[in-house]
Amino acid sequence: MHLFSGAAALLALSQRANAAFGLTSTSSRYIVDTDGGLVFEVNRSNGDITSLKYNGVEYQGTGKASAINSGLGTSSVTGETVNGYVKITVKSNSLPVTQYFVAKPKEAIIYMATYNSKEVDPGELRWLARLRTSELPTGVHGNVGDTRGCTAFEGKDTFKCSNGETRCKMYTSDRFIDDKVHCVSGSKAQVCMIMPGTAYETSASGPFMRDINSQTGDSDQELYWYMNSGHVRTEPWRFGLQGPYAMAFTSPNNKPSEDLDMSFFGSLSIQGYVAASGRGSVTGSATGVPSQFETVVHWFNKDAQYWTKASNGKYTSPLMKPGAYSMRLYKQEFLVANDTVTVAAGQTATKDIASKEQNKPVIWRIGEFDGQPFDLKNGDKIERMHPSDTRMGSWGGSFAAESLKAKDFPMALWSKQGGTASVTFTLTQDQVKGHVIRVGTTLSFKGGRPSVKINSWTGNDPGAPVLIDSRGITRGAYRGWGDVYTWDVPSSAFKVGSNTLTLGVYGSGDATWLSANYILDALELQD
Structure with missing residues (x-):
């Protein structure tokens, strides 16, 4: 056994020493040796990547290939060496998409860019590397997207495990402004997506948009970069060149730099590239x-x-x-x-x-108006788990403003789940006058918006916000329009001593976590 292992190692070193940067081809595939430890193969009929060998180990999944979306279908695929770089161009025959793969000498990196001239059915554009779970078992943010042994309970993408914990590929996401490198890993290597510089310039929905980064299944570890999707998207698609971006192979715990120089794309005749x-x-x-x-x-x-x-x-x-x-x-x-x-x-x-924000004096405030729910109860968990997860705290409840800490007040309310949230507060004689209730939200589902009641006074329905036709909080999303609602409350609504604000939800839906809901940013009673 030891002799065999040693001989295999010597053979691998010998093959590695004889490797040379370049492009070779057969009748069915292009083969790129980066001379940096990575050899990858591209199908000449459709542009799928069918092999990804790093330091002699195959990382390409055993089922489907790695490709844009689920593959571009029959395509015109050309390979060439340009100015010392290998460039493979894939022009789909049926979709308005051109994909580029580029290699530099001595690097275990596939540089990429994607050009689309219009929206692609079914409404998303993503790079999806299907890798081997056996070699790369750890997804982005650990096991939050690991569906192995769990059962789908909401759609086909949200799962519950036997211990009551929940999993979803959406829970692997991060804000675009922060998501410059994300990786899946194993004992011998990690594979990372790198989105440097202006990679997101033709994506949609701004710096706080988030989308799927990985999903761990029984056979495949899926590594994503989403360029455009309908997942809580607040803008129309943009068209043109997506990227450049890259997929890098490194040793474990050796996360590549986000400052990847892509300027050499200017010498490669890439459609839509602006130097x-x-x-x-x-x-x-x-x-x-x-x-x-x-x-x-x-x-x-x-x-x-x-x-x-x-x-x-x-x-x-x-x-x-x-x-x-x-x-x-x-x-x-x-x-x-x-x-x-x-x-x-x-x-x-x-x-x-x-800033044009006007901070008026308040009697009490819960949370900060910062566009995020993280300082409220369960806000520290909502990006990585479903609201029904056993690790979540309770929803709804009654609270006293004088002793209330933001972390004790629920960060979301549902029309059919969790109950209302009420706040008791004390007013002096001088404070019994007209006030303003201000409620900030970050995301709404099915038209959910705040209802407010103070003692026997009930505020008017503010009307449904602009619909974002996508599940939100149950898939870890919290960012939408960021609507702020205000009510002028007459002095007759208040009394000296104890008062109660009841915060609920206008909206409907079935008696599940997919009923009308909204996520709180903060709320306050202005003086």
């Missing part, structure tokens, strides 16, 4: 956001989107395509200012933006 020389930027001050919150600046139009985090009140945008842009300033994820700016190639525009 740095054809771009401009924006710089300036972003002020008025308290220091305990992130200051996020966001630019977008129908063709592109960009963002950055300001530091010490200053920001510089990524390099942007020329054009006129809407510009937004966020306190964490809470919108506090709007503006516009025009970007020209080769130039840096200057634009200052300041």
